[in-house]
Amino acid sequence: MKPKILVVDDEPEAVELVEFNLKQAGYAVSTAVDGAEALKKARSQPPDLIVLDVMLPEMDGFEICKTLRLEPVTARVPVIMVTAKAAEIDRVLGLELGADDYLTKPFSPRELLLRIKKILSRGQNGEKPHDQMRFGDLMIDLPRHIASWKGKAIELTATEFKLLVVLAQRAGRVQSRDHLLRDVWEYDSLIDTRTVDTHMRRLREKLGPAAKHLDTVRGVGYRFVE
Amino acid sequence: MKPKILVVDDEPEAVELVEFNLKQAGYAVSTAVDGAEALKKARSQPPDLIVLDVMLPEMDGFEICKTLRLEPVTARVPVIMVTAKAAEIDRVLGLELGADDYLTKPFSPRELLLRIKKILSRGQNGEKPHDQMRFGDLMIDLPRHIASWKGKAIELTATEFKLLVVLAQRAGRVQSRDHLLRDVWEYDSLIDTRTVDTHMRRLREKLGPAAKHLDTVRGVGYRFVE
DNA sequence: TGAGTTTGTCACCGAATCGTCACATCGTTG
């Protein structure tokens, strides 16, 4: 019984690439190029997961996601949003939409497969992994925008918080400075990579003992360890 | 698009009764009399909800529920367990199984319908809107359009009240200015995001001591704290 | 119509935050 995945993107090449990789990995794939088609397919044959691009003509990904959530048949289908801008991440995850995960363009097929596998493998009780995270005494709450150590709040600026979140979400995997710039700052920002260092320092200072979770991988980047 | 419900029970009479009532209420119903059949039907045509009797020959309800949870295709389908023994309730609702609700035999059709409606109507994030909220001395009455502090009414304009309500309903979670604009004002409004600030100020002024509930999260938005 | 309210916008200010640089320190490599 192959899990069904619906891929929604208006660029045929992007769809094809994803479709190929997912089929390769053993999923049953269907596709849609706009909102109307996506909703129609999702309703008639509810998939087990939806990969949804934010940028679409007419009805955008946010609209589609909201609509899916309102209808019983599709309300529980997990959604992975694909977005170009880091600025949209807040909206995708925390607030009104409740997508299950997100990816920033451009992304590797491997990355997508990892997310899909993770979501499908968690049962129904699996909370959204990104809503709230715990690593020992360190707690990170995305919608509340709060980080705490042993129950005591840690005051973080918006950028520091986002940096921490991105690292924690990719816990265990090294993130290059470029990658962090892309995900935490804007996708095309012209910021010096050394700026990441400075923010890491400030983050470490504020985290205090919890800074032990932040590893430097010389020559590569940074890594969040559990 | 009728929501599909799968009813699993080994007593034909019980199944028939439930089936009749659910169809009456506008649901598409399928049935199964044992575990194997239930799993098979759930896999081939994932329903929107499953009503599952605990007492079954061979594979009991617990087993079935567990199995359903393990497979991606069915992991997210809500389950209402039907049990004869109150002693089993802990197990049903506990971590191990994660059923969404339960009923003890005998139950009235009305009761079942209420539970089903409740589960299907909640989106993926199971939360229900209250029409009256209390936060310490602050009271917000949605239908009567009244806010009060220590029993004393607070005069709010329509926009201010709506803003307060939206924030309070999402208590704890940060709301971006964009999000507030969409929810408090109209979807397509071309209003400047800074306008939100002004209304927050006015709201704070009028709330007086109750304004302590309104947090500013720099770089992100506003948050209602309890 | 006209007074009073409500609402959206703007300009300004102080403070928080940010990005960059210079320099110190650390690790690696030959």
Place this chain on the structure above:
DNA sequence: CAACGATGTGACGATTCGGTGACAAACTCA
């Protein structure tokens, strides 16, 4: 160990952000 590249650190100026007061347009209600 010496030299080089990478990372940590401290400081500083520029920018951004949110609070505030003022104002005019829109609206309400008599």
